[in-house]
Amino acid sequence: MVSPLVAVLLIFLVLPIVLIVIVSFWRATEFSIIPAFEFDNYAFLFGSPVTYTVFLNTFKYALITWAFTLLIGFTVAYYLAFHIRSLTWQIALFLLCTIPFWTSNIIRMISWIPFLGRNGIANATLISWGVIDEPIEWLLFSDFAVILAFVHLYTLFMVVPIFNTMMRIDKSLIEAARDAGANGAQILWNVIIPLTKPGIMIGTIFVVTLVMGDFITVRFMSGSQSANVGRLISNEIALLQYPSASATAIVLLVTVLITIGILLRFVDIRKEL
Amino acid sequence: MEPRPRSFYVLSAFFAVFILFLYGPTITIGILSFQGEGGGLTFPMRGVSLYWFYDLFEQQAVGDIWGSFRRSFVLGLMVMLVTVVVSVMGGLAFRRKFPGSNILFYLIITSLVIPSILISLGVGLLFSQSGLDVHWSTSGFGAQLTWTLPFGLLIMFAVFNRFDKSYEEAARDLGASPWQTLRHVVLPIIAPSLIGVALFGFTLSYDEFARTLLTSGSYNTLPLEIYGMTTNVTSPVLYALGTLTTVFSFIIIGVFLCIALIANRRRARQSSDAGKGHI
Numbered sequence: 001m002v003s004p005l006v007a008v009l010l011i012f013l014v015l016p017i018v019l020i021v022i023v024s025f026w027r028a029t030e031f032s033i034i035p036a037f038e039f040d041n042y043a044f045l046f047g048s049p050v051t052y053t054v055f056l057n058t059f060k061y062a063l064i065t066w067a068f069t070l071l072i073g074f075t076v077a078y079y080l081a082f083h084i085r086s087l088t089w090q091i092a093l094f095l096l097c098t099i100p101f102w103t104s105n106i107i108r109m110i111s112w113i114p115f116l117g118r119n120g121i122a123n124a125t126l127i128s129w130g131v132i133d134e135p136i137e138w139l140l141f142s143d144f145a146v147i148l149a150f151v152h153l154y155t156l157f158m159v160v161p162i163f164n165t166m167m168r169i170d171k172s173l174i175e176a177a178r179d180a181g182a183n184g185a186q187i188l189w190n191v192i193i194p195l196t197k198p199g200i201m202i203g204t205i206f207v208v209t210l211v212m213g214d215f216i217t218v219r220f221m222s223g224s225q226s227a228n229v230g231r232l233i234s235n236e237i238a239l240l241q242y243p244s245a246s247a248t249a250i251v252l253l254v255t256v257l258i259t260i261g262i263l264l265r266f267v268d269i270r271k272e273l
Numbered sequence: 274m275e276p277r278p279r280s281f282y283v284l285s286a287f288f289a290v291f292i293l294f295l296y297g298p299t300i301t302i303g304i305l306s307f308q309g310e311g312g313g314l315t316f317p318m319r320g321v322s323l324y325w326f327y328d329l330f331e332q333q334a335v336g337d338i339w340g341s342f343r344r345s346f347v348l349g350l351m352v353m354l355v356t357v358v359v360s361v362m363g364g365l366a367f368r369r370k371f372p373g374s375n376i377l378f379y380l381i382i383t384s385l386v387i388p389s390i391l392i393s394l395g396v397g398l399l400f401s402q403s404g405l406d407v408h409w410s411t412s413g414f415g416a417q418l419t420w421t422l423p424f425g426l427l428i429m430f431a432v433f434n435r436f437d438k439s440y441e442e443a444a445r446d447l448g449a450s451p452w453q454t455l456r457h458v459v460l461p462i463i464a465p466s467l468i469g470v471a472l473f474g475f476t477l478s479y480d481e482f483a484r485t486l487l488t489s490g491s492y493n494t495l496p497l498e499i500y501g502m503t504t505n506v507t508s509p510v511l512y513a514l515g516t517l518t519t520v521f522s523f524i525i526i527g528v529f530l531c532i533a534l535i536a537n538r539r540r541a542r543q544s545s546d547a548g549k550g551h552i
Contacts, residue, residue, distance in 0.1 A: 002371070005359050005366075008419070076287075083284055102476040103299070103519050104515075106482060110499075113302075117314065184280065215483070257383070270378065
């Protein structure tokens with residue numbers, strides 16, 4: 001029963017990773033890559049100050065995006081799970097939140113242009129209100145735009161797992177807390193949040209890995225002015241420097257897997273499904 | 274019914290703003306794609322016309338939009354079919370422990386969290402080093418499966434975690450063979466969730482960009498074509514294309530939701546007549 005699954009994962013996941021590891025020790029000339037076993041690619045990677053800046057930038061994006069998606073995602077899930085009283089409405093509003101997930105990410109990025117551009121809606125509105133005299137330049141093609149796009153694209157990945165765990169909280173626990181004299185904030189902090197932790201963790205895993213592995217959002221929304229590790233790799237690929245791209249990719253993969261390993265200590269995914 | 278607390282209204286407003294945040298930009302480019310002939314990438318509208326949609330149908334200089342749409346559509350169907358079949362088989366297998374089931378589970382998680390560019394790079398290298406040509410229907414197809422299968426499998430795990438085994442036992446007690454139990458008992462019960470898996474399979478494939486970047490070869494899929502356009506097209510024709518693909522996505526989602534709704538209705542109508550009896 002599992003053989004097709006094993007076959008797909010072996011050919012398109014395990015073998016490619018093994019190959020990337022092998023190629024990361026190869027040597028590149030200007031026009032070809034040569035099998036070798038040398039640590040030059042890694043030595044260069046860890047010797048370059050750019051690497052550290054870029055990795056730091058990647059963590060910065062991940063952390064800020066995580067904070068925003070968690071705050072927004074938790075609030076939305078909380079509203080749907082505890083304030084909407086009929087199941088039909090819950091499903092309808094939940095679907096309304098998830099539909100954008102099934103449409104194209106690139107189109108959703110493009111659709112920020114008329115908002116954030118120099119003569120875009122945001123600037124025009126602010127000028128007409130008299131808040132600013134000249135258009136703000138940093139709305140589009142900046143770190144601000146990158147984070148905005150990340151939050152726009154990935155908040156859903158927080159809403160869905162958090163909503164899923166919240167729906168399984170026994171409502172009598174909340175009544176018990178209220179009967180014992182807890183106020184709304186205390187119920188939220190001492191009952192709901194602890195019970196929602198698995199959902200929060202799963203959402204965190206999604207958001208952190210998606211942001212850390214991204215290269216297209218950063219490229220598009222920063223107008224090629226900012227970089228993260230994904231962009232570093234895609235630039236090296238564009239220059240046909242496959243060995244150094246592979247070395248960077250392996251370091252990124254190890255970083256992501258360590259992060260996930262730490263997060264998985266807090267949650268048993270199989271039990272939470 | 275107890276009265277709504279004040280926090281309900283605050284949160285309702287927050288939710289409304291969130292929905293606006295989600296849909297606002299898409300709606301904006303929807304409006305702007307009807308921009309007049311002399312119009313630019315932002316407001317004001319200079320007239321209302323279908324000019325940019327016509328442009329989309331005529332202009333061939335940018336690339337092969339319709340060819341790429343056709344490829345993406347076929348690829349989406351292929352990925353959808355394989356995702357459903359393999360996820361169901363995997364879900365069934367994972368109901369009991371088997372040698373290596375833990376390793377396989379962590380492989381599935383890895384497949385989900387691995388940065389897409391590694392799949393793109395790795396599969397690209399695999400094909401080039403073994404002398405094969407990358408093509409959207411081979412390497413691109415496989416690379417996309419590493420993204421859709423984990424979603425399909427996680428849904429199946431969730432479904433089987435809630436599956437009541439006594440239905441199968443009842444079937445077995447009545448003398449059904451394992452295949453009959455699967456065909457007439459298990460599959461009909463899980464059918465509605467399969468619609469969800471299919472929706473994930475198709476849409477994730479249809480919109481996938483990163484994993485097909487280095488694995489689709491010389492024939493682009495639609496997201497790659499659109500991405501290419503963003504670097505050299507600076508007219509509302511981009512919005513027209515964006516609007517069309519989004520409308521197409523909405524239609525696909527709508528079709529799947531309707532199928533799910535009809536399936537649910539039918540099941541409710543044909544549900545058990547136990548206890549009604551003949552009096």
